[in-house]
Amino acid sequence: MAGYRADRMSEDIKREIASVIRELKDPRVSGKMLTVVHVDVTHDLSYAKVYVSALDGIDSAKEAVKGLTAATGHIRREITNRLHLRVAPEIKFIADDSVEHSFEIFKKLEKSKKNDD
Numbered sequence: 001m002a003g004y005r006a007d008r009m010s011e012d013i014k015r016e017i018a019s020v021i022r023e024l025k026d027p028r029v030s031g032k033m034l035t036v037v038h039v040d041v042t043h044d045l046s047y048a049k050v051y052v053s054a055l056d057g058i059d060s061a062k063e064a065v066k067g068l069t070a071a072t073g074h075i076r077r078e079i080t081n082r083l084h085l086r087v088a089p090e091i092k093f094i095a096d097d098s099v100e101h102s103f104e105i106f107k108k109l110e111k112s113k114k115n116d117d
Contacts, residue, residue: 005045006041006042006043006045009041009045009083010038010039010040010041010048011039012083013039013041013048013050013079013083013089014036014038014039014050016078016079016082016083017036017039017050017075017079017091018035018036019082020074020075020078020079021034021036021068024067024068024071024074026067026070026071027067028063028064028066028067028070029064029067029068029071032054032055032056032060032063032064033054033055033056034052034053034054034061034064035052035053035054035055035099036050036051036052037051037052037053037096037098037099038050038051038096039051041089042089045085045087045089046087046089046090047089047090047092048089048090048091048092049092049094050068050091050092050093050094051094051095051096051098052064052065052068052093052094052095052096053095053096053097053098053099053100054099054100055099055100055103056100057097057100058095058097058100061095061096061097062095064095065093065094065095068093069093072091072093075091076088076089076090076091079091
């Protein structure tokens with residue numbers, strides 16, 4: 001039962017971070033198609049690892065992570081206010097290439113489907 005709260009909070013944080021990312025004006029973040037893939041929250045809700053992926057590739061995601069790391073204070077404040085938390089979790093952004101990888105798999109499946117026809 002204790003894991004339920006952390007799971008629920010990770011989904012709430014994921015939703016709110018995705019919303020805040022759309023509002024950021026940092027050029028490293030604003031012009032990219034970013035996706036918050038997953039959020040890992042510790043059981044005491046003091047730390048959160050946020051996995052961010054970009055459709056443009058891992059290099060674009062790494063550049064966006066630099067911008068998000070610079071805006072961590074703003075993002076933490078927004079999450080605290082929106083979710084009515086007493087203490088905001090320490091956030092660590094990590095670049096992930098899962099969206100790019102899944103897009104490549106999708107292209108290969110479409111290509112194989114065309115070859116079968």
